[in-house]
Amino acid sequence: MWTDIRPAAEMPQLFERGGDLISFAGGLPDLDLLPLKELSEQFARLTRLGGRIALQYSTPHVAKALVPAITDLMAREGGSTGAANLVPTAGSQMGLLALGLGLAAPGETVLCQTPAYPGAATAFRTAGLRLHGAPEDAEGLDPSALRATVARLRADGQQVRMLYCNPTFQNPTGATLSVERRHQLADAARELDLLIVEDNPYGLLGFDGGTVPTLQGIDPENVVYLGTFSKVFAPGLRCGWIAAPEPVAERLRRTTEVMALSPSAFAQAALAAFHARGGWDSLIDAYRERYRERCGLMADALEKELGTEGPWRWRRPEGGFYLWLRHEGGADTGRFALAAAEQGVSFVPGSHFGLDGECGDALRLCFSNVPRKRIPEGVARLAAALRGAESGTGPDLGRRAA
Amino acid sequence: MDQSQFDQLVEEICAVQVTDSEMPLVDLGVDSLHTVALVMAVEDRFAVELDPDVLADLSLTSSAGLLKLVHEQLATGANASAGS
Numbered sequence: 114m115w116t117d118i119r120p121a122a123e124m125p126q127l128f129e130r131g132g133d134l135i136s137f138a139g140g141l142p143d144l145d146l147l148p149l150k151e152l153s154e155q156f157a158r159l160t161r162l163g164g165r166i167a168l169q170y171s172t173p174h175v176a177k178a179l180v181p182a183i184t185d186l187m188a189r190e191g192g193s194t195g196a197a198n199l200v201p202t203a204g205s206q207m208g209l210l211a212l213g214l215g216l217a218a219p220g221e222t223v224l225c226q227t228p229a230y231p232g233a234a235t236a237f238r239t240a241g242l243r244l245h246g247a248p249e250d251a252e253g254l255d256p257s258a259l260r261a262t263v264a265r266l267r268a269d270g271q272q273v274r275m276l277y278c279n280p281t282f283q284n285p286t287g288a289t290l291s292v293e294r295r296h297q298l299a300d301a302a303r304e305l306d307l308l309i310v311e312d313n314p315y316g317l318l319g320f321d322g323g324t325v326p327t328l329q330g331i332d333p334e335n336v337v338y339l340g341t342f343s344k345v346f347a348p349g350l351r352c353g354w355i356a357a358p359e360p361v362a363e364r365l366r367r368t369t370e371v372m373a374l375s376p377s378a379f380a381q382a383a384l385a386a387f388h389a390r391g392g393w394d395s396l397i398d399a400y401r402e403r404y405r406e407r408c409g410l411m412a413d414a415l416e417k418e419l420g421t422e423g424p425w426r427w428r429r430p431e432g433g434f435y436l437w438l439r440h441e442g443g444a445d446t447g448r449f450a451l452a453a454a455e456q457g458v459s460f461v462p463g464s465h466f467g468l469d470g471e472c473g474d475a476l477r478l479c480f481s482n483v484p485r486k487r488i489p490e491g492v493a494r495l496a497a498a499l500r501g502a503e504s505g506t507g508p509d510l511g512r513r514a515a
Numbered sequence: 516m517d518q519s520q521f522d523q524l525v526e527e528i529c530a531v532q533v534t535d536s537e538m539p540l541v542d543l544g545v546d547s548l549h550t551v552a553l554v555m556a557v558e559d560r561f562a563v564e565l566d567p568d569v570l571a572d573l574s575l576t577s578s579a580g581l582l583k584l585v586h587e588q589l590a591t592g593a594n595a596s597a598g599s
Binding site: 155158159161162163164165166167171176177178181378381382385386389390 | 528529530546547548549550551552554555556558559565567569570
């Protein structure tokens with residue numbers, strides 16, 4: 114008989130599409146920009162010449178041929194790494210679970226930047242870890258308050274092991290931690306013997322091409338960095354990496370080997386070939402430009418439909434995939450999701466990004482994969498749903514706001 | 516392209532030092548996937564299609580052996596176009 118020892122952690126349904134639905138939900142890259150003809154030639158050549166090698170099992174290492182593609186990406190944000198520090202993943206979701214399983218024991222605590230990427234919270238919970246929000250102020254993660262929080266949790270008997278954050282163009286808020294804060298955070302973490310987990314899928318997708326130094330570059334010996342090709346190339350190859358101090362990398366290699374036995378040598382070789390042939394610049398520049406345009410269209414449409422005087426508040430992000438809207442009256446956006454579905458639009462309610470259901474007054478909109486012509490229509494539908502739901506629950510909202 | 520230029524290409528792509536063109540690449544520290552990457556890049560650079568059997572026994576693949584295959588392929592291609 115099957116015994117449930119732990120309730121299954123749930124992921125929001127992000128990738129449902131079809132019909133007339135305009136999805137602002139899932140964080141999908143816009144693969145219209147991939148040079149498919151060139152890729153099909155490269156993949157065919159890889160299969161013809163190296164199929165017997167690339168389609169075989171391999172060891173849990175990043176192939177040497179792929180290392181330059183990774184060091185190139187990381188160097189753009191001030192990071193540096195080498196083959197001995199790298200662990201292959203099938204994307205950062207696997208990396209997160211590997212960290213939870215390999216670097217902490219069940220019952221230990223992970224501090225999480227909140228609102229948090231739900232995939233991270235779910236991965237850590239699946240590994241049996243406890244989650245606690247990392248303290249923040251108006252500028253984001255607050256290093257001084259972090260000291261007090263960790264001291265309090267440890268005084269309560271909790272083993273606080275890691276701090277998880279997504280400091281650049283964060284999912285879901287789009288916010289970026291300042292350079293000064295990064296240095297302060299790295300110092301505080303080192304002082305507190307707290308390993309920083311830096312999740313950085315969007316760092317190279319700044320709309321103006323600008324980058325911010327990664328925590329990994331600031332303190333490579335105390336940061337475990339999660340990198341992925343999903344947003345700068347495509348998610349379907351399921352290929353990412355962890356860059357960690359050598360002893361940590363060695364431990365994580367053993368964990369990933371238990372999880373997946375072997376990384377995909379084919380995916381690694383395909384990415385290596387793509388990078389060796391033409392580098393990253395043209396594809397990343399195309400993605401940046403595309404997302405800059407989409408974000409602008411969505412933000413303009415939101416201003417038109419929802420106005421700037423409230424009750425919905427948001428900031429235009431400078432990169433990434435997402436816009437984060439908050440209702441200043443504290444409305445529960447989960448209640449608007451059904452009305453939105455009836456209008457033919459979807460979003461992710463903010464409570465998915467809370468560690469214990471908080472952030473219910475917010476919602477996340479993803480602009481990265483919506484055809485440009487559909488954005489104004491989608492936002493009009495969304496606004497109709499939000500207005501309709503709000504007027505339908507007015508008294509309740511009034512009480513909530515009070 | 517002469518052998519020393521070709522060795523330089525191998526060095527660039529595989530991040531190793533070719534101390535002896537005749538030495539199998541595997542003995543220079545080039546792993547199997549890197550050899551695949553090298554052969555793909557060589558096909559690109561010379562616009563030739565190499566026989567996949569070049570990778571059948573990696574213990575035999577050397578920089579000199581690869582360049583020889585490239586030259587053979589180029590000669591075949593030239594003969595084919597001359598005859599057409």
